[in-house]
Amino acid sequence: MGVTSKLFLVILGLLALAACGLTIWRWPRLAGRGPRPVAGRIGLLLTTQITVLLAVAALTNDLFGFYTSWSDLFGVGSQRYQLKDSGVVRPDVNAAQLQAGKTATPASQTSQSPGSGPKATEVNTTLVGLRSGITAGLEVFLPPEYYAPADGRRYYPAIVVDDTSDPGVATLSSDLMSGKQPPPQAVVVIVHGDHHRHIPCVSEPDAASAEQFWGQDLRTAVADSYRVRLSPAAWGVMGGGPGNGGDCAIALALEDAGRYSAAAVFGRWQHPGPPDSPADPAWWLRNYPAPPSRLLFAATGEPPQAILGPVRPPLQAMSAPGPADELQTLDWLAQTLQNGAPQS
Amino acid sequence: MSLTGLPLLILLAALTVAGFVAVVRFWPRLAAQGPRSLAGRAGALAVTQVLLLATVLAAANNYFGFYGSWRDLVSVATGHYAASAPSPLGAAQNGSGITINSHGTLPIPGGADPARGGRLDDVTVRGQLTGLSAHALIYLPPQYFQASYRKTLFPTVIVSSGYPGDVTKLVTLLRYPARLVDGINAGQDKPMVLVMMSPMIISGRDTECTDVAGGGPRAGEFWSVDVTSAVERTYRVSQDASGWGLVGDSTGGYCALKLAMLNSDRFSAAASLSGYFDALQDGTTGDLYGGDPVFRRQNDLLWRIEHLPSPPIAALLTTSRTGESNYGPTMQFARDAKSPMRVSTLVRASGGHNFNTWNAEVPAALQWLSSHLAASAS
Secondary structure, three states: OOOOOOHHHHHHHHHHHHHHHHHHHHHHHHHHOOOHHHHHHHHHHHHHHHHHHHHHHHHHHHHHOOOOOOHOOOOOOOOEEOOOOOOOOOOOOOOOHEOOOOOOOOOOOOOOOOOOOOOOEEEEEEEEEEOOOOOEEEEEEEOOOOOOOOOOOOOOOOOEEEEEEOOOOOOOOHHHHHHHOOOOOOOOEEEEHHHHOOOOOOOOOHHHHHHHHHHHHHHHHHHHOOOOOOOOEEEEEEEEOOOOOHHHHHHHHHHHOOOOHHHHEEEEOOOOOOOOOOOOHHHHHHOOOOOOEEEEEEEOOOOOHHHHHOOOOEEEEEEEEEOOHHHHHHHHHHOOOOOOOOOO | OOOOOHHHHHHHHHHHHHHHHHHHHHHHHOOOOOOHHHHHHHHHHHHHHHHHHHHHHHHHHHHOOOOOHHHHHHHHHHHOOOOOOOOOOOOOOOOOEEEEEEEEOOOOOOOOOOHHOEEEEEEEEEEEOOOOEEEHHHHHHHHHHOOOHOOOOEEOOOOOOOOOOOHHHHHHHHOOOHHHHHHHHOOOOOEEEEEEEOOOOOOOOOOOOOOOOOOOOOOHHHHHHHHHHHHHHOOOOOOHHHHHHEEEOOOHHHHHHHHHHHHHOOOOOEEOOOOOOOOOOOOOOOOOOOOOHHHHHHHHHHHHHOOOOOOEEEEEEEEEEEEEOOHHHHHHHHHHHHOOOOEEEEEEEEOOOOHHHHHHHHHHHHHHHHHHHOOEEE
C-alpha cells in the first residue's frame, strides 16, 4: 500500500473520523473520577489527535506530491542517478551569426582622394539571429583608426541605427563614406530589414523575438566580431525619419536599459500607438523607475516632456532644434557613450 | 513574534499541551446529554486539534523554511501582494545597488578564516532598473581570499529556492556553500561565487520570475539584469555570460531555466532540479500574464523549445522515473531542444518532489555548473 494510494488515504480518513466519533460518543463514560477514566480520556484524545494529524499530513503530501513512496519518505531510497552530460555550447556561436567571409575586409586606407578626410571602413554582412530567428542586413562602419596598428587594442562604443522602416536613413551610409565630416569614433551598425521587411521593436506586439533580436542577437554578434564591449554604457541606438525607427530607439533605451544606455531620434516624432498604452514611452515612465539612460530628440517638433511626460533622474532627455542632421546625431551618441571598459 | 524561530514554537507547543490538559481536566462538564454538550465536545476536540496542527505546521515551516515572515503568510492568505515601493526618483541608489548587512562564516572546520572557509554576506540587492529589492546571501569561496586568485574574476551562480522558500535554507538545509567547499576540496568543483535568493522577491508572491504584464513588477528583469549587474559592480566576478549560471529547485528550477533561455547573452548554463516547464498561474502568483495568451505561451518553456529557436545555453534537467510529475515533460524538452542548446539530464529511478531528492542532487548540480562555467582574468 503506497503512501499516496487512494486506499491508504481512505483508511486514514476513516480512522480519523472513527476516532472523533468514538470520543464524542464515549465521552460520558469517561467522565468519572479516578485514574482509570482519566487514563481513558488521555488515551482516547491522543488517538484522535494522532489519527487526524496523520490523515491531514497524508492528504497534504498527496496534494503537493512531496513523497511518493515509503522509502522516499524515510530517506532510505537509492540515491543513485544517471547523468547524461551533453557538453557545452560552442563558444563561437555569437560571432557566427554574422555570415562568414564578409566581416573582416577593411577597405584600403591609402586611396584617399585629396581634399577629403579619413574615411570609415564599411563592411556589409547579414545577421542571422540565433535567438530571434530574425535575419537582417547590416552595414557596419568602422572608424578610420580601427585597423591602425597603434589602435589595435582600443575598444569602441557601438551605435545601432534602425533602418528597418521604410523610408529610413537614406543618406547616412553615403554621408559616412563621403569623408566630408570626420566619422564618429564608434562602430556604427545600420540595420536593414531582410528584403526591406520590417523588424518589430520591443514596444510592438511581437516583442518577444524583438527583444531577443535588438537586445541579444545583434549585440552579441557585433561584440564577438569587433572590439566592442557588451556593457550598456557602450551601446546607443538611433532612429528617425517618418517611419517608426525613432520610437523603437527610445523604447530600447527605456525598456532595455540594461543593454542600451542612450538613444537619439531625429525628425518629426510620431506617437507609437494610442496614448496610455504600453507602447507609449510616457506610459512606461509612469509605471516604472526612470532608467539611467540619455535621450536626444533632434528636430522632433515637440519638446521631450510632451513625448515622455515628466523626466525624472537618472533619465536625461535633451532636445536639439532642427534641422536634423544624421551625422551630428551620431556624433552626439558617440560622445555620450563610453567604450564600456570596466571601471577600476 | 517572528514566524520562524523557537519563541513561537514554544508558545504553540505550550498552548497545545495546556489545551490537552484542560480538556482532560474539564471533561466531566461536557458529559451531559443534549445538543449543547455534544457541540461542546466537538468544539473541544476541534480546538485541541487546531492547536496541534498549528504547532506541527510551525515546526515544519521552521525546518523546511517555506515562509520567512508573517508578512509573506498574510500576503498569500489574502492574495494582496505589495511590491517594495520603487523609490519615487528611481535614483536613490548611489553605487553598486548592494548593501551588505553583515558578514558571516560557515560552521565548517577552519570556517572562521575566510581563506579556508570563505565568507557569507547577508545583503540587500536594490534593482536600479526595476525598483524591486530582495534579500540575498552571497557566498564567496575560500579562494576569493587567497593571494593566488587575486586577479581571478570568479564564475558566479544564482541559486534560487523553490516557492514558498526561505533563502537561509539554501545554506542550512540544502547546504550549497558547504557542499561547494567539499567539492572544491575534492577537486570536483571550481571555486564559484553563489548568489542565493528566494523567488519571493515580492512578499509572499510567486512571480515565477516573470516581467508581470500591465505595469506589474518586472521580476525577470530584476533577476537577470539588476542582480547580475549589481553583483558584477560589487564583487570580483566574471562579467561575461560564460561565467554566469543559475540553479534552483522546483519553482527555482523553472526560474533558472527560463531566465537563462530568455537572457542567453548573460547566462550560459542553468540547472533545473525538479523544475516544471509550464507557465503557472494560480492564487499564489496572481495575474501574471494580463490575460494575454501569447504572453503566457512565451513563458511556457515546452512551447518555446518546440516553436522558437533554441538559445545558446547548456541546461541540466533533473527528474526521476517514479515520484516526479516532470519526467515526461523533461524528456520531451530534451528531445525538442535544437542546436546550439545543450541539454544534459540527471535521471533517478525514484524520488519525489522533496528535500531528500534535492539534497542528493545539489553536489551533482554544482559539479555540472563547475564544468560549464569559466573564470576570467581581470
